[in-house]
Amino acid sequence: MATRGVGLGLALLALLLTSAPALVAQDSAAVELDPRLGVPDDAPLSGPALEALTQEISSLIRCPVCQGLSVADSPTTSAVAMQDEVRRLLAAGYSGDQVLVYFETSYGEFIRLEPKAQGFNLVVWIAPFAFLLIGAALVAMRVRSSRAQLADNASRSAPRSASQSQEESQDVDHDPHNEPERDPSLEAYRQRVREEVKP
Amino acid sequence: MNRRVLVVGAILVLPLVWVLGMGLGKDPKRIESPLVGKPAPAFELVDLAGNTVRLEDLAGKPALINFWSTWCVPCVYEHPVLVAAARRYRDRVQFIGVIYQDEPTTIRAYLARSGAWGPSLIDPTGRTAIAFGVYGVPETFILDRSGTITAKYDGALDPATVDALLAEVL
Incomplete structure (x- = not known):
């Protein structure tokens, strides 16, 4: 009985070992199917490094059926499929940038949660700082002019005596x-x- | 001083008004596909009958590729439109359905009830939908004879829209 069990286990193991390369080959063939992807820039990834990078890249991709959520943060079927695709491409050796560009060629720049800092998008990156600087400059100007006015008032009233000023204020x-x-x-x-x- | 405030305010506010104003004429639900004018993404999928369909198999004749599912209400409204259109353009256009996040058994039962308008390809991993940049169903892509995407349509098709989309490739 025990011998039969071991035999069955060995047979299963052999089946797994022989089918695994076939599965990998099928997967890499699927990767190469889309000519837009080109040649992988990096070495194939696996294990915790693959999971970490999958999480990082997925957090930069917008979930198409959610409101402002990344693919990494959404449990929807679409987001899960997209995260699986990110993982598959990274495992095949495509770099994070290549994966993002691939999604962008399919969905457009909207798919990036962070717009690229180039062209018209620069407004989004620069405007907050520009408005902060303009605001600070306006406040500084205002403070300076009120200080100048105060100093001017003080210089006008300085030569007069306190009693004179009081008289004037009554008059x-x-x-x-x-x-x-x-x-x-x-x-x-x-x-x-x-x-x-x-x- | 008031004039200066007005000028500075105008300089700050007018560009913002201009940027927001540019979006007024646009349909916020419609997102332009970067694939229009480009070759369709390659795919190799199996239909419900077990036949393999590749992108290259479609070359030589215009094609309408529709991503759909049975749980999508607009797809159900669109279904008779596609059945009629497939009949009308039978010899001139290839009608291809790609099943989006749905089960083949459910699709088979639905098609048995409502009629089929073309092969329904199974996309188990959703990879083909991702390659086509599908946001949600139904979405339709029109391919010319060379396999270039000439148009993408989001939402349920009506007969006039199908005619207008296909007129460009016929």
């Missing part, structure tokens, strides 16, 4: 000629206020 409500800094367009309103508060 200013009564004497319209003593208000050079005020906006002349508001004069009508100011006049109305004066009339209304007049005792």
Whole structure:
């Protein structure tokens, strides 16, 4: 009984060993089927290195049936099929770049989750920094002009004594000629206020 | 100062308005295929009857390749349109279906009920759909006599669209 079991096991092992090269050959033939792929740039990958790179490249490919998810993050059948294709191509020795270009030739640039930093896409990469710089420049300009205004006001009031300033600030409500800094367009309103508060 | 703010604001905002405005005329659901004008991706698939069909077998006659499945509602609406079109263009165009994420047994049962319009190729790994850049079903590709893709159509076909797409290759 035990001998029969061992015999069956050996037969199964032999079958596996003989069929494995055939499976590999079939797979590589499928890879070569698409002439767009060309010749692999790298050496074939396997094991943890293959899994790590598959994960990395899949995370850069957009799942076509999801909203803003990568193929690595989506459990959908389409995403799983695409991840399997990434794994198969990397295992055959195609580089990560070759795999991304292959997907791009089929789906267009939309399939890349990160747009390439070239041409019109540069706007996406540069605009945030450009807007940050413009914003910082505007804030700096604003701060500088308010500082200059403060300094100017201080220099105007500096030679006068504190009591003089106090007197002026009391007078200013009564004497319209003593208000050079005020906006002349508001004069009508100011006049109305004066009339209304007049005792 | 106000004028300066207006000018700086316009410089910042107008390009943004222009970029967004460019997209107004476009259909957001339609994504242009980079394969249009290029040779169709090579494939070698087996149909439901067990016959192998290769891309090169299609050379010499225009072809309509439709990716579909039985679980896709627009595909069900499209099915009679394709049955009628396959009859109408019988000798002039090859109608090829590629099954997308579906089981051959389900497809067989469906075709027995609704009628077939051409060989249904099984794409078990989804590799051919990926090579054609299929986003979802139904999607249709029109190939000219030399095997170059002349058009891609997303969504259910209607008779007028089939005529318009095929007029380019006939």
